[in-house]
Amino acid sequence: MNKVTLAQGGGGQAMQKLIAALFMTAFDNPLLATQEDQARIPLRWLNDAGDRLAFSTDSYVIDPLVFPGGDIGKLAVCGTANDIAVGGATPRWLSCGFILEEGLEIATLQAVVRSMADTAREAGIAIVTGDTKVVPRGAADKLFINTAGIGVIPAGLEWGAAQLQPGDRLLVTGTLGDHGATILNLRERLGLEGELASDCALLSPLIAAVRDLTGIRAMRDATRGGVNAVVHEFAAASGYGIVLNEQALPLKPAVRGVCELLGLDALNFANEGKLVIGVAPQQAQALLGRLQAHPLGRDAAIIGEVVPQRGVRMTGLYGICRTIDLPHTEPLPRIC
């Protein structure tokens, strides 16, 4: 049996066998092993880490399943863990729901599960509860994953877009749009293989390296919608405006190439391993130094500033400042 069958989502023996042979083995941990309908996590473990639970979810529908720099499994762990980490929490426990298309190669599923398990294990994250559905051929495209995750925010940490003040600096932790450009290149057959790789990464080690710095106001990972979506969210939630410096935006040459080829802006491209951070001006250099000292933040840069006047603007090469709108959509569907 080398393909997923409807019976493997049917609640009978076939499903039990798939769960035991694949998921229980790969994700093995004491909370999962109880096989109750719910994972049971002692609250004292949470209380030891802080005073607020951080809870987030994402579904992953990326096409193709495997890409330079990652695959849907790595993405499903990192993406949700990052959404928890940007609140200041350490991501600890994930749930995982698979929707499988009948006929999916078992080898493909095994590779994805192995990737999830490896990514989670390296990060100290346990996949503690899950669900598997199989839909008939044609009712889904190969494989979708949902993860929801839990972490705890340390007492006193109050990062949030509403904390931003005029004068605060905005930093990005590395080059823009690597993930989006990589997927665009694959799907549109632009022929830039070898030069492009997704930045898909778990960001909690980088965040842990700066978490004790005072002056951090807000942090988001720039995924769908790119850095542009985050700065628009920051502007809207704070009630102030943001001015970006075009020359300061870090870009890989290959990503710049994709943008020029297609007339697109990397500011709107998806990232899967980049933070946008708002910080008090007097702490901006200290934060930049800490970020650049970490492997995940080598290309960090100060890219803009919070200003009193609402809206998002960008100062270009010749000092001219133009309004930046949030585009109607991403250039690509199924980017994550």
Place this chain on the structure above:
Amino acid sequence: MNKVTLAQGGGGQAMQKLIAALFMTAFDNPLLATQEDQARIPLRWLNDAGDRLAFSTDSYVIDPLVFPGGDIGKLAVCGTANDIAVGGATPRWLSCGFILEEGLEIATLQAVVRSMADTAREAGIAIVTGDTKVVPRGAADKLFINTAGIGVIPAGLEWGAAQLQPGDRLLVTGTLGDHGATILNLRERLGLEGELASDCALLSPLIAAVRDLTGIRAMRDATRGGVNAVVHEFAAASGYGIVLNEQALPLKPAVRGVCELLGLDALNFANEGKLVIGVAPQQAQALLGRLQAHPLGRDAAIIGEVVPQRGVRMTGLYGICRTIDLPHTEPLPRIC
């Protein structure tokens, strides 16, 4: 614009508008309103309720989206909430991930979201974080939902299949297979409309009515795989066996009709509002009385017993005891 577009999953303005107009409005609550990447739940709220976090997830892919007794939205709230409640916890917070097919009627999505919101509100559950993906036409069938949920288990409550002892009685809280028979009737056009409705219900009120009783060993809701899957899980986890009494199994006449028509066994049919409970023998009548006094447990019955000899058996009409296997699969795909 009356159909879902790819742009509504693209991370840009179209997605922001959909989220604001539909999800934020329907699910409105203070934790969701912060619009950070993660919901932040004060741990003191959890500590007030017990000593262990209960965490569970399910994806919902049911076809059709609407059926007598419910729809995919109601199911997505009740199903995950029930998985938390059977651990003894009160379900409190849900995450919600939508995977939408391009071209889905917005009216259909609105109806599903309204149903989720109504079901959650009635139950005192808040949907606090979420995600929306849109995939191109043909890459998914209409609409899938994942929910993950959180509740807290009171200190001292240790329900679990491993607690079961020989002599314990097994109860079911109502008629078997109503959900599975309803979906089977719709999909196979058996013509039994009017007589069949899904039992889709939030079970936490029924569980709250019995939670203080001593002697409860284990509780599961019998969904995919039916009561048969639960008793097999109970047998495997406890290391003992189970003997069911065929005559004691409560069945609606229309469900019995579907079974006889198709040669199927309602023991394997999915339920979405029925518990299987293992209880110490001296407490079985007290539990039965409490269940029958509740609207969700009117048809509760004692259906079997834990025995030392491993395996699952059923005593039939003439006293003959036969082995009951877990079937290879459910009769139907996309039952939940």
